[in-house]
Amino acid sequence: MANALIWFRRDLRLDDNPALQAALRAGQSPLCVYIHAPEEEAPWAPGAATQAWLHRSLLALDADLRARGSRLVIRRGDSLAELEKLIAETQAEALHWNRLYEPASIARDTRIKQGLKSRGLTVESHNAALLVEPWTVQTGSGDPYRVFTPFWKNARQRLDPQAPPAAPARLPEPPPRLAGLDVADLQLEPRKPEPRWDTGFWDDWQPGEAGAAEMLEVFLDGAASGYKEQRNYPDRIATSKLSPHLHFGEISPRRIVAAVLARRWPAAVQPDIDHFLSELGWREFSHHLLFHFPHTASENLNPKFDRFRWAKPDADHLRAWQRGRTGVPIVDAGMRELWHTGWMHNRVRMVVASFLTKNLRYHWKHGADWFWDTLVDADLANNTQGWQWTAGTGADAAPYFRIFSMISQAEKFDPAGKYIRRWVPELAKLPDSALAAPWEQPALLRQLAPAYPGRPIVDLKASREAALAAYSGAKA
Structure with missing residues (x-):
């Protein structure tokens, strides 16, 4: 043989x-x-x-x-x-x-x-790695798609519901003298004198094929029902959390699709299933975009933004964003979740990205680089597409006037403050009414959370107006 x-x-x-x-x-x-x-x-x-x-x-x-x-x-x-x-x-x-x-x-x-x-x-x-190859999904004129909805309408028709081949029961043994390194020899883990900053990761994750299969099963048995709405709330277990397993190929998108389509879902749950499949579609779309437009990992997809007036980063402000010390609780909660677990809820990813690219008006690359180093699901295609979407420079980009309100996002998607209190524990004693914008009640903030910044590193209203003006010029 x-x-x-x-x-x-x-x-x-x-x-x-x-x-x-x-x-x-x-x-x-x-x-x-x-x-x-x-x-x-x-x-x-x-x-x-x-x-x-x-x-x-x-x-x-x-x-x-x-x-x-x-x-x-x-x-x-x-x-x-x-x-x-x-x-x-x-x-x-x-x-x-x-x-x-x-x-x-x-x-x-x-x-x-x-x-x-x-x-x-x-x-x-x-x-x-993909449901369909990038060169097989094209517009009627033979071009790659730049808009998600028609892309997914085309790609979804190509999904194979059949279960893919399972792992073989036995495999031949390699020649005994075939030498190789131990995994430890690659020195992939944090090494002394560095502190073990990854310790918190493993409370939430089980890397490997078994962990991926278990995560999928847990999701299908639970959070899949109600996914379309509940996925927006970071204080709940309402997403699949399969992204790192997909990034490392510990589970295939075909296996996920087959498992989803093999179940009989009640009619009331079907919109949730369709939405979940469309999220897999976004992953596909991102990979197809990067394949057809490889320059977008570091350059704008929309060339109109090549002359955009990004602000020169303030080192202290950038570090405050990275470490969750901006004075904006929903932003700080997300950045601390990222640092502790290697992952961030998708809704909050959009919020922290909007704060960086619009309130601070820093180039999206500063955020993409930080996510690249700190995310366990750091996928070049998804990371690039996500940041360019929020910055307004990419495909299906958020309109320039869509600047997330840090206060309303917290009030709407973390109404009881569970997410903020978990990741910004110094604010735990504040009443719900003060959690989204504690700087508006300075006396209470000084009394109950003296260690937290007294005000945001940038005025949210003024920075929003400045971003609108800058983006209006770019669009024109």
Whole structure:
């Protein structure tokens, strides 16, 4: 039986893994390898939070492989050079991997495929990350979509309700002498003298395929019913929280869709299910946009904003935003949730992004860079699309006049103040009436929360008016 290398990247699962299935269908003996080469993803090498998750995800994948009689062979270095070494050491006749869609990864993978194919090796890439490939969904004129609704109407028709292939029960053991590193050798976790800033992550997350499957099951049994409305409230368990598992490929979007469509939902719940599927559609849309417009990871999709008058960042104000010390409770709660858990509720992501890009009027890249380093679901396509949407510079962008009211967002979506009190505990003693805008009751704030900023770092009303004026000029 010929050996085939299965090159794992962000597809850290055995269930619905097309590269692995392709080797098995071809009668090849799969050898599972992971090559650590973050510099090849520059300028978007993985951030600190995603590296901490990756450590545990690799451990989980290796454990799953060992339970099936195999193991994960880990190497570090130039991907092509390491693959060539592995091919020589194993006499592999084929190489399979699942595609990545970021610009740097596409260029690297194309070079590797061309180089190895020219030497007579069978090299195949597969789709494991998306529901539909970016080049298959086009407008009537053959162009990529820039608006979500018609994109999803087209893409949704292509969804496959069939359950994808499950993980194989057994896999062959790699040659005993095939050397590899331990996961710890990659030094992905925070190291001394750094404090273990990731400790709080693991109260909320279980990296790996089993954790992803459990998260999906919990969501379908609970929060899926009522999802369309409840997902907007950050104080509730009302979202799937599958985004980091999707980012690392610990679960496939096809598996999620199949699981959703396999259930019989009451008619009253169907709008919730449709909305959840549309959120998967937004993920697809973001990846398709990045594929067709790769410059948008660092540049505006809408060129009208290339001359926009962004404010010069004040270092103290930027740090106050990053650390949740802006004096605006809903913003500070979100930024502290991010720091403690590596994740932030989507509604609050839009709020903190609006504060940065419109009230402070800082370039969206400052926010995107911070999220990239601190989110465990730091996905280049989603991160880029999210920030450009709020800033008004991207596809389906929020209109320039849509500047989130920090006060009304808190009052509407955290009416009992549970979210703010959890993440900004120094405000816990304030009455509900003072939580959204405590600076409006300065005496009470000084008495009950003296450690909290006495006023926001920027006047919300004046900054809103200044942003409207600046954005009006850009649109004109």
